[in-house]
Amino acid sequence: MTSFVIAAIAMLVALVPAGVVIVRGSLADAVVGFEFLTSVAVLVFALLAEGFKRPSLFEFPVLLAVLLLGSGLVFVRALERWL
Amino acid sequence: MIREIITDVLLALAVLTVAAAALGVAVMPSAAARLHYVTPVAVVAPVLVLLAVFVTEGLDENTGETLLAVLVMIAAAPFLSHATIRAIRASENSGGNAGDKERA
Numbered sequence: 001m002t003s004f005v006i007a008a009i010a011m012l013v014a015l016v017p018a019g020v021v022i023v024r025g026s027l028a029d030a031v032v033g034f035e036f037l038t039s040v041a042v043l044v045f046a047l048l049a050e051g052f053k054r055p056s057l058f059e060f061p062v063l064l065a066v067l068l069l070g071s072g073l074v075f076v077r078a079l080e081r082w083l
Numbered sequence: 084m085i086r087e088i089i090t091d092v093l094l095a096l097a098v099l100t101v102a103a104a105a106l107g108v109a110v111m112p113s114a115a116a117r118l119h120y121v122t123p124v125a126v127v128a129p130v131l132v133l134l135a136v137f138v139t140e141g142l143d144e145n146t147g148e149t150l151l152a153v154l155v156m157i158a159a160a161p162f163l164s165h166a167t168i169r170a171i172r173a174s175e176n177s178g179g180n181a182g183d184k185e186r187a
Contacts, residue, residue, distance in 0.1 A: 007094040014101045017109035028114035028171050036108050039124040046149050050136050058148035065152040069159035080170040
């Protein structure tokens with residue numbers, strides 16, 4: 001197991017507090033938790049792609065980074081009425 | 084050997100950044116305060132991961148794709164934070180949180 005995979009696992013563990021915030025917090029807290037979670041997911045995909053030495057998997061973090069902006073803005077805009 | 088040590092240090096710093104930000108997201112009292120802790124994860128940690136990949140692989144396709152992802156994240160983070168805080172402020176000004184009332 002390379003240090004990249006270990007770092008990815010450690011970052012996945014760090015998602016737990018954000019998950020708790022999403023489940024237990026207000027809607028605004030949940031949106032912030034979602035943004036945190038998506039940002040970490042990009043890093044985890046990049047770390048796993050490098051850790052497993054699969055160059056083709058490097059497209060996931062790129063795609064997710066682009067979707068992070070789109071989904072985040074759509075999510076905030078759609079939920080603005082209820083925030 | 085030196086490369087491995089530098090990579091490990093960079094990855095450890097990235098994990099520490101994410102862990103500290105996760106703690107901040109968990110303990111801060113309001114959504115606006117929590118939002119501050121998303122920025123290190125969207126800006127600082129990706130640069131550290133990019134440097135770790137660069138040190139391991141050198142200038143190649145993997146580093147290029149990681150750079151692309153990091154650039155998109157760094158460019159997107161301010162827009163997303165701004166949109167989120169704007170929505171939260173608008174909600175506070177209108178005495179909001181209707182969604183929570185509906186959910187409850």
